[in-house]
Amino acid sequence: MSEIAASIALIIVLFALLGGGVWVGLTLAGVAWFGMEVLIGREAGDAMAMTIWGSSSSWTLTALPLFVWMGEILYRTNLSESMFRGLAPWVNALPGRLLHTNVIGCTIFAAVSGSSAATCATVGKMNIPEMRKRGYPDAQIIGSLGGPATLGLLIPPSIILIVYGVAAEVSIAKLFMAGVLPGLLLALxxxxxxxxxxxxNPAKVPKADTGMTFGQKLRESRHLIPVxxxxxxxVASIYTGIATATEAAALGVVGALVVSASQGALTWQTFRDSLLGATRLYCMIALILSGAAFMTLSMGYIGLPRQLAEFVGSLNLSPGMLIITLGIFYMVIGCFLDGISTIVLTMAVVLPIIQAAGIDPLWFGIFLTITVETAQITPPVGFNLFVLQSMTGKQLPYIARVCAPYFSLMVFALLLLWFFPEIVTWLPGRM
Known part of the structure; x- marks a missing residue:
């Protein structure tokens, strides 16, 4: 069978299984098995076992379940309430007032969560009732939560960046540093x-709460100290080179346990729920990564990555046009797949293309993460939209519409990163 026919057959089987509701990880492994056994007649058993074991036993990947666990621990504490109490006195003087607590709260929690959905749910549980009670418009409450919550994918520690680093063989510590300034840029x-x-729209903004003295503001800010x-x-342990990403993740888990204990929220039930929640989430991610590793091997035997790289190369696209094409591609595919699946499905094909075009894989990792962020607030598979729907009772089209300005701001940020790549590369270059 020719490479083109084999590639078409693989794509048909892939979408048929995904459309049938089969788990993504099992779909990837099934497509890979089909490719090796049926299309090229190579025995798949030994290759499957070796590939899945090798991908799941990576030491680098150990950071992922630890960061997931850290986020789960903090998710079950009263961290969001503490953040609101500490931030609210300082934003009353800004246009928009307490709406900024959504942005700042999401930025802070993103740095201890690594998950967009967890960031959205945690900050939203506290801020939505408080701001509704004060009379802020629902459209701005929801929009200022849905957009900024996507920062959970970018600001380190980020689950997506760990997955990309493993798939693309890029330093996770440098990826973490590269995500800091773009994350702060988006927050601004x-x-x-x-x-x-x-x-x-000054008439739509409620009046400021009763003023506080500077001393009172400082006293309220003590609630921010633990986080x-x-x-x-x-972050400092990674930046200074004291710890690797995996060691920093272990430090984060210990710190999260200490924070929970200091808040009186560390009970056996909290500990058990956080551990089980992290285990379930990581098992899902690990299954996807294992299936993707096997599929990457299968596609290599068939020649699909080389074929696509040669096709894109034959188009003679400039690096700028290539990035625009890939950006549109990832935004479209992100409407139907979650971020981790998007990365592991495409990395084996896309990485050779960007390397041939002379694009820095470190820079591309941040670019890719922001494009994946946009998918969190675009239907039909925008996880933040589902989280917000469950918390607000609003319909998905309404939530997607009020989040649309933040989608546009993320696209604008991508343009800034293209014209000023130092925003991404400056911090990692200082390591």
């Missing part, structure tokens, strides 16, 4: 949008 763009909206110290310890 989100807050800037809220300020602009508030200035144009700020935890973030600082994890």
């Amino acid at each position: 763009l989100f807050s800037g949008w809220l300020m602009g909206w508030a200035i144009l 700020v110290l935890l973030i600082g310890a994890v």
Whole structure:
């Protein structure tokens, strides 16, 4: 069978299984088995066992379940309430007032969670009732939560960056450092949008809460100390070279347990629920990664990556046009697949293409993560939309519409990263 016919057959089987509701990890492994056994007649058993074992026993990947567990521990504490109490006094003077607590809260929690959905749920549980009670418009409450919550995928520690680093063989520590400045840039763009909206619609912004003295604001800020110290310890240990990403993840788990204990939230039930939650999530991710590793091997035997790389190369696209094409491709495919599946499904094919075009894989990892972020707030498979629907009772089209400005801001951020790549590369270059 020719390479083109084999590739078409693989794609048909892939979408047939996905459309049938088969788990993504099992779909990937099944497509890989089909490719090796049926299309090229090579025995798949030994190759499957060796590939799945090799992908699941990677030491680098150990950081992933630890960071997931850290986020689960903090998810079950009163961290969100503490953040609101600590942030609210400082944003009353800004146009948009308490709406900025969504942006700042998501930025802070993103640095201890690594998950967009967890960030959205945790910050939303506290902020939505508080801001509704004060009379803020639902559209701005929901939008300023759905967009900024995507920062959970970018600001380290990030599950997506760990998956990309393993798949693309890029330093996870450098990826973490590369995500800091783009994450802060997005947070500033989100807050800037809220300020602009508030200035144009002053009647829709409730009056500020009773003023506090500077001393009172400082006293309320003490609630931020535990989470700020935890973030600082994890990031600083990586940045200074004291710890690898895996060791920093272990430090984060210990720190999360200490924070929970100090808040009186560390009970046997909390510990058990966090461990089980992290185990379930990581098992899902590990199954996807194992299936993707086997599929990558199968596609290599068939020649699909080389064939696609040669096809894209024959188009003679400039690096700029290639990035635009890939950006559109990932935004479209992200409407139907989650971020981890998107990366592991495509990396074996896309990585040779960007390397041939002279694009830095480190920079591309951040670009890819932001494009995956956009999929969190676009239907039909936008996880943040589902989280917000469950918390607000609003319909998905309404939630997607109020989150649309934040989608546009993320696209604008991608343009800034293309014209100013130092935003991504400056911090890793100092390691």
